[in-house]
Amino acid sequence: MQDVVVEVCGLTKFYRNQAVVSDVTFRIGRGEIVGLLGANGAGKSTTLRAMVGLVKPSRGQVRLFGKLLEPSLLRFVGALIERADLYPYLTAAEHIGLVSQLKGLKPTKAAMEQLLERVGLASVAHQHVRTYSYGMKQRLGLALTLVGEPELIILDEPLNGLDPEGIADTRRLITELQQEGRTVIVSSHLLAEVEQVATHLLVLHKGKLIAEGKIEQVLASYGTTTIIEAEHSAAELCALLEPVCSAVQVRSNAIRVASADVPLVVMRLANAGVRVTAVIPERSLEQFYFAATCQQ
Amino acid sequence: MIPTIVRLELWRIYRKPRSWIVFIAIAVLVGIVHSVMALQGEQLAEMVLQNIKQQLSIEGDYLHGYLVAFIIQGLLLVHLPFLVTLVAGDLIAGEAAYGTLRLLFLQPVARWKFVLAKFFALVGYVGSVMLFLAVVSLGVGVALFDVGDLVVLKTNGVVVLGRDDILWRFAGAYAFNWLGLLVPASLALLLGCFADNALAPVVGTMAIVIVMTAVSLLDVPLIESLADGFFTTHAAAWRLFFDDPVPFDTIRNSAVVLVMHCVVFCFVTALVLQRKDIRS
Numbered sequence: 001m002q003d004v005v006v007e008v009c010g011l012t013k014f015y016r017n018q019a020v021v022s023d024v025t026f027r028i029g030r031g032e033i034v035g036l037l038g039a040n041g042a043g044k045s046t047t048l049r050a051m052v053g054l055v056k057p058s059r060g061q062v063r064l065f066g067k068l069l070e071p072s073l074l075r076f077v078g079a080l081i082e083r084a085d086l087y088p089y090l091t092a093a094e095h096i097g098l099v100s101q102l103k104g105l106k107p108t109k110a111a112m113e114q115l116l117e118r119v120g121l122a123s124v125a126h127q128h129v130r131t132y133s134y135g136m137k138q139r140l141g142l143a144l145t146l147v148g149e150p151e152l153i154i155l156d157e158p159l160n161g162l163d164p165e166g167i168a169d170t171r172r173l174i175t176e177l178q179q180e181g182r183t184v185i186v187s188s189h190l191l192a193e194v195e196q197v198a199t200h201l202l203v204l205h206k207g208k209l210i211a212e213g214k215i216e217q218v219l220a221s222y223g224t225t226t227i228i229e230a231e232h233s234a235a236e237l238c239a240l241l242e243p244v245c246s247a248v249q250v251r252s253n254a255i256r257v258a259s260a261d262v263p264l265v266v267m268r269l270a271n272a273g274v275r276v277t278a279v280i281p282e283r284s285l286e287q288f289y290f291a292a293t294c295q296q
Numbered sequence: 297m298i299p300t301i302v303r304l305e306l307w308r309i310y311r312k313p314r315s316w317i318v319f320i321a322i323a324v325l326v327g328i329v330h331s332v333m334a335l336q337g338e339q340l341a342e343m344v345l346q347n348i349k350q351q352l353s354i355e356g357d358y359l360h361g362y363l364v365a366f367i368i369q370g371l372l373l374v375h376l377p378f379l380v381t382l383v384a385g386d387l388i389a390g391e392a393a394y395g396t397l398r399l400l401f402l403q404p405v406a407r408w409k410f411v412l413a414k415f416f417a418l419v420g421y422v423g424s425v426m427l428f429l430a431v432v433s434l435g436v437g438v439a440l441f442d443v444g445d446l447v448v449l450k451t452n453g454v455v456v457l458g459r460d461d462i463l464w465r466f467a468g469a470y471a472f473n474w475l476g477l478l479v480p481a482s483l484a485l486l487l488g489c490f491a492d493n494a495l496a497p498v499v500g501t502m503a504i505v506i507v508m509t510a511v512s513l514l515d516v517p518l519i520e521s522l523a524d525g526f527f528t529t530h531a532a533a534w535r536l537f538f539d540d541p542v543p544f545d546t547i548r549n550s551a552v553v554l555v556m557h558c559v560v561f562c563f564v565t566a567l568v569l570q571r572k573d574i575r576s
Contacts, residue, residue: 052402055573075404085395089311098308101300102403144399 003030005152005183006051010060013046021046022207023060028185028200030151033178035198035215036187037289043207044187045082048156051185052079064152075103078150080158084141088130092121092140095129096147103148119143120169134161142170153177156187171197195285205293219288226262229254229278230269240272241265256282298409298416305387305417314386315421318379319428325375326368326432330440333364337441361438362446362462366538368433369469373532376429376473377480377505378498380422384481385497387414388488388569398574408566411485415562418481426474434466448538455540465542469534472547475554476531480505482561489568527557 006028013021021043028034038044049055051062053069062069065076086095093112100107116122119139129137138161145153155174159167167190174197177184188194194201201218203211211218227250230237234249241247244264247255257265259281269276309315333340337359391397400410446457457465480501487497505528512523523529530550536543 049574054398054401055575056571071406072404074402077402079402081398081402083395085397085399087308087311087394087396089313090308098304099399099403101304102400102405104297104404 004028005030005032005065006185007063007066008047008051008060009063011047011050011057011062012059013043013050013055014058019058020207021050021204024204024207024209025060026202026209026212028183030183031178031181032183032200033174033198034183034185034200034202035194035285036185036202036204037191037194037285038187038204039293041206042204044204045156047204048079048081048154048185048187052077052081052154054081075148076151077154078145078147078152079154079156080138080141080145081154081156083157083160084137084144086129086132086137086140089128091126091128092116092132092143093125095140095144099144099147105148115143115146118146118173120166135163135166138162139166139169142173151182153182153184155184157189158186159188159190159193167193191285191289201285203289203292211292215285219285224259224287224291225256225282226259227254227256227278227280227282228262228265228269228276229280231275231277237269237274240274241268244268254278297405298413301405301409301413302416302420305413306420309383309387309417309421312383312386315383318383318425321375321379322372322425322429323432325372326429326436329368329371329433330364330436333359333367334440337364357442357444358447359441360444361434361441362443362459362466364437364441365430365434365466366446366448368437369429369473369534372429374505374509376425376477377531378502380425380477380481381484381498381501382494383421384418384484385488385501386494387418387485388565389491389497390488390494392488392492393494401574407569411562411566411569414485415482415558415565418485419478422477422481423474426470426477430466430470446538450539455538457538457540465537468537468542468547472534472537472551473531475551476527476534479527479531479554479557479561482558482565486561486565486568489565489572525553527554530554 004027009025011021011024012019020041024043024047036044036048046055050057051064051069052074053071064073067073090098093116096112096115097107113122113125116125119142121136121139121143124132124136129140132140138158142155142158145155158170162170171193174184174186178199186194186197195215198215200213201211201215202209228237230253232253234251234253234255237255238247238249241255241257245257245261247257247265250256262279266276266279341359341363388397391400401407443459445459446462448455448457483504484497484501487500488494491497508526508528511519512526512529530553533547533550536547
């Protein structure tokens with residue numbers, strides 16, 4: 001096994017002559033938790049599907065564990081794409097048994113119980129899936145991705161339909177998986193959740209990869225914003241700063257400015273006799289995401 | 297690996313409530329025929345043999361389990377393909393509708409292996425349907441109506457088969473019918489690749505079966521030569537087991553045509569699925 005777990009090179013996919021993913025190239029190393037971000041239609045699901053062979057690339061290639069993608073490599077991959085796909089007439093335990101056997105494993109009762117315990121479904125292991133709620137189905141979908149202890153786990157919108165407890169459990173599970181040395185790719189619209197677990201980011205916009213790298217580096221590379229609080233009204237502060245930068249009122253005595261302008265702003269306010277009470281850098285993933293996609 | 301996937305496919309087929317509809321329908325249909333035969337069978341047989349009796353003297357009890365089983369097999373000629381495609385059409389299209397096709401294709405198994413496994417599972421399922429038909433129509437028929445010489449009406453005459461010369465013919469006919477049913481089943485499997493609901497391949501297959509059957513009935517030389525290639529024409533060759541002597545060459549040729557149809561349908565299914573993007 002290589003240290004590069006996923007290598008996507010020049011991935012392009014056309015649907016009806018329209019490129020939904022265009023020349024996407026990236027690498028994912030072992031043990032990384034990669035947050036895949038993008039708006040609806042950005043090409044996230046198509047990229048993930050191409051990574052597991054569900055869609056055939058129009059151009060480019062996908063390599064897993066250093067080898068060109070082929071079905072046998074999926075033995076080391078667990079994937080939950082969009083929603084859990086389940087047989088309504090089978091039980092959770094039977095699903096685990098089915099996937100185990102398709103992966104060429106002999107399902108044991110202990111392993112099955114352990115998996116279902118891990119996703120909180122042990123008590124309903126022998127109930128038909130048709131009686132499950134959407135959240136329970138998602139949990140079972142997560143359990144199925146873990147069958148055979150795969151090296152690479154791909155989760156496309158795994159938090160959809162989960163209650164707050166389920167979201168927290170999933171977040172904990174993803175962190176545990178990384179601690180076990182596995183690589184996890186998570187696509188989600190819940191940026192705050194991604195921010196809590198991801199070590200690396202991939203951002204797709206209109207089918208193109210617009211940002212990638214370690215989460216701290218990616219956030220730092222984009223112009224983020226800072227909140228400045230002072231003992232003056234926000235309107236007065238905005239007026240004072242108008243010649244040097246654009247400021248936006250966020251509260252009665254607080255404004256938001258570009259982080260790059262902070263030294264200049266603080267100096268100008270000090271020169272004007274304004275007492276600054278707080279300088280709060282804003283570096284949330286959400287801000288970065290909107291800044292990055294707006295720039296494009 | 298393929299035997300494991302076949303076993304899992306068969307297991308899922310029998311876990312689906314829809315799969316049991318076929319057995320229930322056969323039991324109900326055969327039950328109705330048995331009841332009608334028990335109540336009015338003598339009159340019906342008299343009516344059918346009326347013309348023959350003007351030219352031939354037929355003595356003895358000709359209403360018995362063998363005749364009832366023979367009649368049932370003829371009656372279910374159109375219904376059985378329909379019932380079998382209900383299950384076959386669901387094998388790919390139904391999986392696409394549930395999204396479980398994606399679950400399967402995320403496993404380390406080549407897609408063509410799934411197609412092959414689904415076909416072999418169909419072989420097993422259709423075999424069990426034919427076995428069930430044999431038990432309820434022939435087995436129960438013989439238990440209810442006893443055995444006797446079988447009088448078979450042909451377009452060019454009458455064939456009378458001795459009671460000791462019949463069981464192997466039924467075995468051959470059921471086996472041939474098994475093969476005949478596998479063709480519409482594999483066609484439904486193929487059509488299922490283009491649909492995302494189980495109804496479309498069932499309707500599509502039945503439309504093709506009905507059109508082929510109707511066209512082959514047209515008494516035009518051009519159509520006749522065309523109909524020689526239809527699987528519906530060859531699927532009816534099970535009746536030849538009740539000829540005397542049995543035309544084994546014709547039966548073998550029809551069997552080859554049916555097997556070729558199954559092979560082509562499965563091959564095209566694998567080809568289509570191999571290239572198909574799973575987007576839903």
